[in-house]
Amino acid sequence: MILIGQYDSPFVRRVAIALRLYGFAFEHRPWSIFGDADKIAPFNPLRRVPTLVLDDGEVLIESWAILDHLDECVGKGKAMIASAGAVRRRALKTCALATGLGDKAVSLVYERVLHAERSDLWMERCRTQISGVLDALEAERGNIKSPWWFGERIGHADIAVGCVLRFTKEAHPGVFDAGRWPALAVHAEACEDLPAFCEIVQPFLAPEG
Incomplete structure (x- = not known):
């Protein structure tokens, strides 16, 4: 997986910390929404972060949606939020x-x-x-x-x-x-x-x- 965005963003940081706590390996591309907007655009036309590129090429955007996917991957017993x-x-x-x-x-x-x-x-x-x-x-x-x-x-x-x-x-x-x-x-x-x-x-x- 590839996580796009700088860690000074609280939204990028919360995703990265969840990835680490869940034990997922990921590549970090610390692209800025200003200086690197053209690099982000092919993955996220909103040119926003965090953007997560999955191993199969699927792209997830917005921290809540990314975390929802990670929770699903680890399952109810390990997810860092109640299931219902x-x-x-x-x-x-x-x-x-x-x-x-x-x-x-x-x-x-x-x-x-x-x-x-x-x-x-x-x-x-x-x-x-x-x-x-x-x-x-x-x-x-x-x-x-x-x-x-x-x-x-x-x-x-x-x-x-x-x-x-x-x-x-x-x-x-x-x-x-x-x-x-x-x-x-x-x-x-x-x-x-x-x-x-x-x-x-x-x-x-x-x-x-």
Whole structure:
């Protein structure tokens, strides 16, 4: 398999970490959606990452769809998410909140770097959404006593939250307050201490703008 995209993307990183934890061998092509868009286009006309090329040439796009396929490959006993029911729905909601937060954090970067005239209204809306999601995730994580979000074993929700928190802290210094969101701070630290997180990482260097 070939995973396309740079690890400073929380979406690419969550897929790569899942691949590693599941034990899949893969080739990594760290192509940028800006500098390498023409390389990505033949595989994904949206020119977005992550893009995963399977061994038979089939191409999967979007992190949630890629992870769904990987879960199917490893089977119910090993999948890092419940196969059905309320627990699965809660896990998917947590993942959706985390990746939605990531989308807003990325949007803020684009607004700052790509637009000559910034929309203060749009930027404030993104910040409000980010802090709202962090509040919701903090409340949820703070009520969980198990090592990971849904039990004793790490899952996709844990990985998504961990990857998005690192990106947000690096892309927007000062936005994440460990004093306001202590349970999330502890969660992020637990994730980053894992070998897969240590191995699969690329610091985000926020462009000047």
